[in-house]
Amino acid sequence: MKELISILDGNTFLVSDRHGNIEPALDFPTGLFSFDTRFLSTWLLLLDGERLHALSMDDSESHRTRYFLVPGEPTHFLDAKVSVIRSRAISGSVEEELTVLNHSGQPMTFTVRMEMDADFADLFEIKDTQRKRGQHTAIPGENTLRLDYRREAFHRETVISSNTSAQVDPSGMTFSIQIGPHGEWTTRLTVSTMIYGARGEDVRNRLPFSGNRTTAVIQAEHAEFIAKAPKLSCDHQPLSRAYRRSLDDLAALRYESIALGVRLLATGLPWFMTLFGRDSIITSLQVLPFQPELIPPTLTMLAGLQGHRLDDFRDEEPGKILHELRYGETAGFEEQPHSPYYGAADSTPLFVILLDEYERWTGDEALVKRLELSVRGALDWIDTYGDLLGTGYLWYQTRNPKTGLENQCWKDSWDAISYADSRLPSFPRATCEQQGYAYDAKLRGARMARLFWNDPEYADRLEREAAELKERFNRDFWLPEKEYYALALDADGTPVDALSSNIGHLLWSGIVDESRARRIADHLLGPRLFSGWGVRTLADDQGRYNPIGYHVGTVWPFDNSIIAWGLWRYGFREQAGQICESILAASRYFDGRLPEAFAGYERDLTEYPVQYPTACSPQAWSAGTPLMLLRVILGLEPQGEHLIIDPHVPRGIGRVELLDIPGRWGHADALGRSRNRNRNDAAG
Known part of the structure; x- marks a missing residue:
């Protein structure tokens, strides 16, 4: 043990x-x-x-x-x-x-x-x-x-x-x-x-x-961190416990970078106590409504280490945002390429998304202006080095076949991307969720260009490219006979037809055609993907499905928080609430601390979520999951100088009150109550 x-x-x-x-x-x-x-x-x-x-x-x-x-x-x-x-x-x-x-x-x-x-x-x-x-x-x-x-x-x-x-x-x-x-x-x-x-x-x-x-100093710092967070009062003990445990873990996961001497969030113990591009950005998106001061150091660090040359060993390319930064012996002697390593195709568009979302919450236009060149470089990378085949999609293939990562999406284990019959596709690969990230990054880049960089022509171009990408994506990735989006395209442009949780990220990005959103929601909450404890990474009838396989059947809390956010975005509030309820129910069996992943067994079969044997715990984006679920439950969304509060609290959770939510509006309070069988209204 x-x-x-x-x-x-x-x-x-x-x-x-x-x-x-x-x-x-x-x-x-x-x-x-x-x-x-x-x-x-x-x-x-x-x-x-x-x-x-x-x-x-x-x-x-x-x-x-x-x-x-x-x-x-x-x-x-x-x-x-x-x-x-x-x-x-x-x-x-x-x-x-x-x-x-x-x-x-x-x-x-x-x-x-x-x-x-x-x-x-x-x-x-x-x-x-x-x-x-x-x-x-x-x-x-x-x-x-x-x-x-x-x-x-x-x-x-x-x-x-x-x-x-x-x-x-x-x-x-x-x-x-x-x-x-x-x-x-x-x-x-x-x-x-x-x-x-x-x-x-x-x-x-x-x-x-x-x-x-x-x-005493450590305890004081820890207490100060928690005191800055919004105060949660609710009837649902699992939510209350998970929220407090998440704040405790996020406080503990802060570390200092030797490179810049700034305080960042480490990704997870024991394997990932360092800065990761993708993980750190998604954690930042989760914690933004609660601890916005954590975001500028992360964005600044990522911008400072942005790729500026071609380096096959490190998978580095101009404009690319890093994947992982290490300080150990093997990185120092270049036995591993992690000083830093750039083997991720999604951290670059996610960087743009985070900066825009941060400004929408905080009104910190100074940071947007300061990082303009970094954002432009990231958007240029999407269209140049990121588009390996010149098809308008974001592809990946490592430049370093010896020590580089094969899969450069969030499911980065070797067998994570497969056809429904278990075959592995050729390289390069273009996974579906990364196209959604690229689409969202272009729209957000356009917003920043128009509002803060005084470049309406660039904004128009980015919006046009985003619209073209959405149309192209909905044509090439949609599987009419299966009624869901392909997991990826292979090197020949053939759809990789596995049913996976990645389609939930598409809802979050907004790239899904409205006419198809209902089918995506049905698949996510259907028996093939939904275990009762959350959405599995891979549907249970796919060739490589394994309920205790790292990316081929387990349930990842952070993945589910993104899916819940996506369902909320398209108006599927009941389904988003179902995800929230299932993950919070699972948290009870982990003493409020959600692990990196847990097994994908049916809830009716095990009656409790089965631990994944080597899951990181605590892990930052798992600790951030209850915070993201709170945002979904209370329907929190910045709109200009105001915070929109549109709660839809799942049955059984009862009253949820979140006080002193920080943002450009100062501080705001949110209140929601569960709907019952006889009432269709919610307090807010």
Whole structure:
């Protein structure tokens, strides 16, 4: 069982098992991590040579946790004469307080042993058996163990110290202790991580929010973040709990970029504690009505790292917005192309969409003017490098067949794009939702050009191109015999005919002809795609369907939030509410924290949502999902200097009240109530 222990603004995080131990694992990366490097790979507590077993655990706060442990097998717990408390907090460094309690009436002696090691593995190496190329050293000192790794200029170090006397060796610390009757013994272990730069100092020292801050400072920052968010009062406990948990997780997922020293949202723990183009943009769209101040740093960072050259290794092209930014060893030595990597075809139009949506909410025209060249570059990329075949569609094919991503859409696993009969299409590929994003980006680019850049001719051109794209798309992607849009086009222009959740993104973008929207809504809520817990990524009668396949049958909360928004946009309020209800119902089984994905089994079959085995949790766009669902439920939409509130609350949710919604209007309040069988009105 994996157990998330703590996070501090995304910069440093620790993952352990349910006993508080860290051991090298192939199936899940336990350890202490900072900026893509594992600084602890072993942290194993032994009492008289035995492992301990957990009685209970308190992990209610994101930055600290506590374990209550006893020796022996579970059947012997009641006879335990000794117990151990592990109290752990993370605040730049990690502090763990070990307390051993003697419950007998006699003095007792114990040997407390902490096994320690750091493999300094890059996240890309966690599942790789390749040996590290640099040099490891372990240097015991007085109550201190220094673990060091060097490879040319790449230098990382872990320093572990104890505030009590210890026997230190290259693989850990040993404490020989004696405790009086009903007495206790305590030591504090401190684990510091070092990321050395060219000048021999920790590069994080120059970041404004990094460093060894106190728990009180972290709690104050966390509380301030939550206090800025709108206040939710509602009758529906799952919604209330999910909203609070989402705010907690979003506060914890903030991290600082070494590149610019700005605070961003990391994408998800443990694999994605960094900036992603697509994920960060969609999370920003979700949180915009609640925490708009998070958006400018993300847009500015993405614009600053926008592609400016042709680089096959990194899939970089002029105007393209990055996919992923990494700081680890494999990126630094160009064994992976993630410094940054540009292998996504959708992050570029989504960048344009986010900037326009942000201005519509906040009225921040200064940012729109400042990023004009970046937006123009992004729109140019859609029509040039993005249109690989010159057909007017957005295509993708990696320039780097060795380490580049094959699929460069949000479903980026190797088998995610397939025909209904399970065959895989040729490259390049043009997935349907990316055409919708391109359509929306052109319309939003036209709005910004007309209102803020004083370029009506450019605006007219973009609107004309958007209209042509919509007409062309509805001709080439529509499958008349199946009455839904193809998942993609292959290199020959043949429709890839699988039925997938991607068609819900088309509703959100507005590219769907009004005459066809009803059929799309029917498919999304039909038994092939809708599990009862949400819309599956792939319909259950398709050749590659697998309810526990990463992108071929699981339910993704963020995907469903986009689908709900799309249904709302086309006026399918009941169907949007059905999505909201199903996802919120699922959140109850995850303690309010929606995971990256969960299995696509029928709700009637399992009666609870089945966990996906390696889902990230917390993950930013899953944490953002309850916020997006609240926007849909309350019908929140900016209109000039006003916020339109048009609630349609699903049955069973009752009263929903959201106070102090920030925007260009100042602050607004929204109220909605569930409709019942005898009334067709809603309060708002």
